[in-house]
Amino acid sequence: MKIVHYLNQFFAGIGGEEKADVGLEARAEAIGPARLLAQKLGGASVVTVICGDNYAAEHLDAVTDELARLVAAEQPDAVVLGPAFNAGRYGLVCAALAAELPARTGVPAITGLYEENAALELYRSRALIARTGKSAANMAAAMETIARLVPRLAAGECIEDPAAAGLYGSGGRRNQVVERPAADRAVDMLLGLLAGEEVGTELAVPEFEPIAPPAPVPNLGRAKVALVTEGGLVPHDNPDGLTTGWSERWASYPVEELVGHPERFQAIHGGYDTEHVNRSPFRLVPADVVREMVAEGRIGELHDRYYVTAGMATPVRNARAMGAQIADELKRQGVDAVILTAT
Amino acid sequence: MLTRTTHPVREVAAGAAGYRDGRLSLDLDALTALVTDDPRIAAAHLAVVQPGERTRVLNVLDVFDARKKEDGPTYPGFDGPPVAAGSGRTHVLDGFQIVASGLLPTGEGGLMVARQAFIDYWGEGARWSPFAATPTLAVDVRLDPAIQDKAVADDAVRRALIRLSTAIGALAVDAADGADEQVPASWERPSAAAGGPPRVAYVYQIQSQGALLETFLYGADIAFMYPTLIEAAELLDGAMVSGNHGLQTNPTVHHTSNPVLRRLLAEERAGRLTLLPVVLMEGHHKSTPAKQRSAAHAVQLLRALRAEGAVFTQEGGGMSIVDQMLTIEGATAAGIRCVGITYEMAGEQGADTPLIYYSSAARHLVSTGNREERVTVDAAERVVGLDTGESTFGANLGGPLTVPLYALYCSTSQVGGTRVRAVAV
Amino acid sequence: MAQEIERAGIPTAVFTALDTIAQSVGCYRIVRGAGVLHVTGNPALTPPQERAWRRRLIERALQALQTPVERPEVFAAGG
Numbered sequence: 012m013k014i015v016h017y018l019n020q021f022f023a024g025i026g027g028e029e030k031a032d033v034g035l036e037a038r039a040e041a042i043g044p045a046r047l048l049a050q051k052l053g054g055a056s057v058v059t060v061i062c063g064d065n066y067a068a069e070h071l072d073a074v075t076d077e078l079a080r081l082v083a084a085e086q087p088d089a090v091v092l093g094p095a096f097n098a099g100r101y102g103l104v105c106a107a108l109a110a111e112l113p114a115r116t117g118v119p120a121i122t123g124l125y126e127e128n129a130a131l132e133l134y135r136s137r138a139l140i141a142r143t144g145k146s147a148a149n150m151a152a153a154m155e156t157i158a159r160l161v162p163r164l165a166a167g168e169c170i171e172d173p174a175a176a177g178l179y180g181s182g183g184r185r186n187q188v189v190e191r192p193a194a195d196r197a198v199d200m201l202l203g204l205l206a207g208e209e210v211g212t213e214l215a216v217p218e219f220e221p222i223a224p225p226a227p228v229p230n231l232g233r234a235k236v237a238l239v240t241e242g243g244l245v246p247h248d249n250p251d252g253l254t255t256g257w258s259e260r261w262a263s264y265p266v267e268e269l270v271g272h273p274e275r276f277q278a279i280h281g282g283y284d285t286e287h288v289n290r291s292p293f294r295l296v297p298a299d300v301v302r303e304m305v306a307e308g309r310i311g312e313l314h315d316r317y318y319v320t321a322g323m324a325t326p327v328r329n330a331r332a333m334g335a336q337i338a339d340e341l342k343r344q345g346v347d348a349v350i351l352t353a354t
Numbered sequence: 355m356l357t358r359t360t361h362p363v364r365e366v367a368a369g370a371a372g373y374r375d376g377r378l379s380l381d382l383d384a385l386t387a388l389v390t391d392d393p394r395i396a397a398a399h400l401a402v403v404q405p406g407e408r409t410r411v412l413n414v415l416d417v418f419d420a421r422k423k424e425d426g427p428t429y430p431g432f433d434g435p436p437v438a439a440g441s442g443r444t445h446v447l448d449g450f451q452i453v454a455s456g457l458l459p460t461g462e463g464g465l466m467v468a469r470q471a472f473i474d475y476w477g478e479g480a481r482w483s484p485f486a487a488t489p490t491l492a493v494d495v496r497l498d499p500a501i502q503d504k505a506v507a508d509d510a511v512r513r514a515l516i517r518l519s520t521a522i523g524a525l526a527v528d529a530a531d532g533a534d535e536q537v538p539a540s541w542e543r544p545s546a547a548a549g550g551p552p553r554v555a556y557v558y559q560i561q562s563q564g565a566l567l568e569t570f571l572y573g574a575d576i577a578f579m580y581p582t583l584i585e586a587a588e589l590l591d592g593a594m595v596s597g598n599h600g601l602q603t604n605p606t607v608h609h610t611s612n613p614v615l616r617r618l619l620a621e622e623r624a625g626r627l628t629l630l631p632v633v634l635m636e637g638h639h640k641s642t643p644a645k646q647r648s649a650a651h652a653v654q655l656l657r658a659l660r661a662e663g664a665v666f667t668q669e670g671g672g673m674s675i676v677d678q679m680l681t682i683e684g685a686t687a688a689g690i691r692c693v694g695i696t697y698e699m700a701g702e703q704g705a706d707t708p709l710i711y712y713s714s715a716a717r718h719l720v721s722t723g724n725r726e727e728r729v730t731v732d733a734a735e736r737v738v739g740l741d742t743g744e745s746t747f748g749a750n751l752g753g754p755l756t757v758p759l760y761a762l763y764c765s766t767s768q769v770g771g772t773r774v775r776a777v778a779v
Numbered sequence: 780m781a782q783e784i785e786r787a788g789i790p791t792a793v794f795t796a797l798d799t800i801a802q803s804v805g806c807y808r809i810v811r812g813a814g815v816l817h818v819t820g821n822p823a824l825t826p827p828q829e830r831a832w833r834r835r836l837i838e839r840a841l842q843a844l845q846t847p848v849e850r851p852e853v854f855a856a857g858g
């Protein structure tokens with residue numbers, strides 16, 4: 012069996028965050044987790060592709076192209092991405108590649124994510140994603156699942172029961188007509204419950220696993236605050252082409268520009284009447300007041316860019332993915348606290 | 355004690371009025387005159403529609419069965435004073451329905467506009483419909499165009515349907531072939547014995563949001579109603595009539611023959627549960643405190659009834675889901691086992707989050723389908739109702755159409771009167 | 780979106796007019812904004828009044844950011 016295996020800088024053993032900008036590199040050997048997978052496959056010939064998380068996230072199109080070319084040249088039986096467990100950038104890149112490569116190359120691809128990874132909701136309908144635990148501590152089990160799936164995919168099998176195989180289903184809902192009306196099924200379900208049976212559900216409520224509340228800012232006078240908005244406030248020419256709703260992209264713009272020339276900004280959100288905000292953008296992004304407070308020493312620093320999406324009708328999975336990317340960026344910029352305006 | 359006497363209808367045809375041996379014969383001229391016997395109604399076109407015909411009934415406003423109470427009003431508050439329903443004998447024709455088609459004044463537009471869903475009696479459209487398999491008297495109502503008041507127009511249609519329902523129901527009153535079903539009142543049920551069948555309630559959420567999005571209880575709209583108790587027998591005996599033309603609605607027949615209630619009663623007769631009085635609540639509240647107040651009171655009623663389990667239904671759009679979830683949450687916290695019936699809004703591809711609001715307490719839900727999944731239907735040979743060329747669903751409503759599931763009237767019935775559901779893929 | 784930022788450990792003060800939904804999603808520090816059309820604005824006031832009013836709103840957000848919370852809390856801006 013021949014595998015092309017994609018890893019980030021960390022899993023390839025090159026380095027940590029400081030190596031996140033390395034470009035794409037291919038090696039004719041199994042490295043790190045790729046060796047584990049090859050073992051579980053009973054031996055396999057592997058080309059390991061390594062790429063830094065930042066580089067991949069910022070040059071996704073180019074990376075996809077290059078990887079597609081490589082796969083076309085190498086003709087592996089399957090492409091394995093990661094697994095990425097709960098990693099933000101790595102997860103999004105692995106899932107995006109797992110979605111795109113089969114269409115481009117005809118070679119099946121598979122990745123692995125933890126169920127809370129924002130990339131899951133965004134890509135589960137388009138990519139084969141194995142269920143993994145939260146961190147690399149779960150690597151052996153994750154590779155076990157992937158190793159069982161790879162030969163089936165290589166043989167061209169269409170996996171009928173994703174859950175049984177350890178995959179997330181596409182997560183979609185499909186209508187069907189059944190024998191018994193819903194009223195009957197509901198009464199049956201209730202009687203089963205009252206008899207102490209395990210009755211399940213026809214529609215699973217998502218587990219909003221509560222995240223730990225972030226600790227308060229210890230010293231506001233030394234803190235770096237950033238402004239984020241879902242209200243679609245952009246420069247007049249909308250240079251990043253943000254859409255008025257059903258957002259998939261986010262952008263950031265200089266606060267200096269907004270404070271100095273608010274008339275150059277407008278709200279492009281399709282879900283509310285933007286007249287008031289257009290007359291005074293600080294009604295959506297309160298940069299004037301926050302700037303003032305920085306000057307007074309009340310707040311340590313205002314991050315020099317504000318972040319924006321248009322929140323109308325944004326599918327939850329897109330909001331989560333964008334939120335995860337923005338959160339990544341904020342962390343890298345050393346932001347201590349955020350003021351977020353929603354509509 | 356209500357005795358509900360059902361008469362099976364095996365065949366429906368136009369002809370001299372009568373019901374005999376399962377054959378219902380309708381004098382369309384006389385029935386038309388009955389409909390137009392109201393100056394608000396300019397004209398009406400009545401037609402018998404059989405399942406399997408390539409007929410499409412447009413702009414469906416409501417569906418009634420045909421019924422007649424032996425003594426007393428059949429729809430108290432409308433065809434007589436608002437006396438309590440639920441006792442005596444009521445005759446119901448089983449296997450027949452009256453479907454109203456009509457265009458109501460739209461006023462200022464927006465939310466309060468009667469929707470334009472249709473029923474196909476053949477093919478793909480019929481597959482998804484709860485009403486396509488029942489022989490139908492289709493009533494195309496043309497209102498006096500001078501009427502601009504939505505409530506006035508709506509009232510005219512409703513009363514016409516009530517006249518039809520009772521006139522046709524009356525044909526079966528002397529028939530010999532009725533099957534009796536007893537629906538006891540709460541005070542006629544034996545007191546709960548320890549170890550007896552579980553005590554089950556039905557939390558019945560209905561909507562009242564103004565003209566065209568209303569429900570009538572004994573002839574009055576239910577706006578600002580606190581959750582209350584009502585007997586199953588009353589509901590199955592014409593106490594509640596629909597005035598709801600929203601995207602998600604429960605037509606009158608789903609109130610007067612509520613599928614959840616009928617099933618609960620069947621299980622009660624089999625000794626598997628004890629049915630409690632129904633908790634009737636207005637839903638679709640638009641503010642958080644109103645939702646909380648309503649849910650809290652409904653839960654108090656359930657506790658006062660010592661309910662052990664409850665089924666929860668909805669009426670209306672996403673807001674009604676929030677009300678249902680909040681009530682389930684409160685009831686679950688009080689130790690009551692809860693099952694909810696809900697439709698889904700998972701987008702055209704089925705890939706979006708199905709519900710706008712969840713409670714983690716709602717662990718047992720029954721789905722009535724993703725209303726946004728597309729359905730493709732063929733052209734009809736006959737169309738009942740007026741196609742203005744400007745409908746939500748396309749310019750030629752009689753032709754081939756690709757429409758969201760909600761264009762097929764009540765396909766995602768919120769009281770569970772549908773065989774449609776969505777599953778995970 | 781706010782939840783993802785909080786997940787990264789960054790305290791976030793969320794201005795919204797629809798606090799039930801924010802609470803249900805699990806945002807921890809919610810500041811009730813001034814309405815969907817101008818969440819940190821008040822067009823009924825003169826510009827200097829509005830700016831002073833916005834300042835009080837942001838003060839409330841800063842207070843939220845400095846307050847330890849265990850469950851979603853709504854910080855209502857007074858006045």
